[in-house]
Amino acid sequence: RKEVEQDPGPFNVPEGATVAFNCTYSNSASQSFFWYRQDCRKEPKLLMSVYSSGNEDGRFTAQLNRASQYISLLIRDSKLSDSATYLCVGLSRGGGNKLTFGTGTQLKVEL
Amino acid sequence: DTGVSQDPRHKITKRGQNVTFRCDPISEHNRLYWYRQTLGQGPEFLTYFQNEAQLEKSRLLSDRFSAERPKGSFSTLEIQRTEQGDSAMYLCASSLVQGYGYTFGSGTRLTVV
Numbered sequence: 001r002k003e004v005e006q007d008p009g010p011f012n013v014p015e016g017a018t019v020a021f022n023c024t025y026s027n028s029a030s031q032s033f034f035w036y037r038q039d040c041r042k043e044p045k046l047l048m049s050v051y052s053s054g055n056e057d058g059r060f061t062a063q064l065n066r067a068s069q070y071i072s073l074l075i076r077d078s079k080l081s082d083s084a085t086y087l088c089v090g091l092s093r094g095g096g097n098k099l100t101f102g103t104g105t106q107l108k109v110e111l
Numbered sequence: 112d113t114g115v116s117q118d119p120r121h122k123i124t125k126r127g128q129n130v131t132f133r134c135d136p137i138s139e140h141n142r143l144y145w146y147r148q149t150l151g152q153g154p155e156f157l158t159y160f161q162n163e164a165q166l167e168k169s170r171l172l173s174d175r176f177s178a179e180r181p182k183g184s185f186s187t188l189e190i191q192r193t194e195q196g197d198s199a200m201y202l203c204a205s206s207l208v209q210g211y212g213y214t215f216g217s218g219t220r221l222t223v224v
Contacts, residue, residue, distance in 0.1 A: 041200075043202055043218050044202075044215055045215070046212075095167060097142070098167070099156065101153030101154050103152055
């Protein structure tokens with residue numbers, strides 16, 4: 001079983017829709033979590049950190065549930081420019097701050 | 112440009128050849144990481160350095176792979192006797208020891224034919 005699991009999609013949604021991505025993790029050594037965005041053939045870029053209390057950045061809301069080992073990302077009012085792959089990522093503080101990536105969920109926002 | 116730079120951006124090589132990639136991290140970052148990403152997968156950790164010391168290597172890093180960071184600044188990743196399965200995007204990232212603010216380079220895309 002992978003340490004971080006995501007539905008690969010693709011999620012095809014119309015512009016303006018709300019879309020939610022989920023992620024589960026199995027390694028309790030991961031102490032911090034993030035969502036990264038990766039455009040086609042580009043490097044991953046940090047979208048936002050994920051906290052148990054939940055955090056919001058504009059149209060994006062992320063939530064961590066440590067009891068269920070579950071992470072979510074909600075995108076409201078989707079834009080064409082949101083089309084990308086969204087990677088769920090865990091960071092293990094011990095041993096060099098290595099990142100463990102999920103396979104990514106592909107989002108396509110359509111007119 | 113003060114980001115992480117990788118060279119070359121693309122490399123096509125014949126099976127069995129050796130290839131070497133270079134990464135220049137952000138100058139004040141003392142940690143440097145190499146990841147590999149194959150099609151349809153997320154990046155996977157290969158190895159990391161703290162200054163010039165290589166502190167961890169993944170089991171993904173076979174004997175054909177070697178990485179160095181001789182002066183604690185730039186790093187090289189060499190693959191000997193390349194195989195088609197080595198075709199991937201090789202990503203370099205750097206960070207400070209105290210923080211987890213990773214910065215990724217644009218990657219080197221390797222195609223083994």
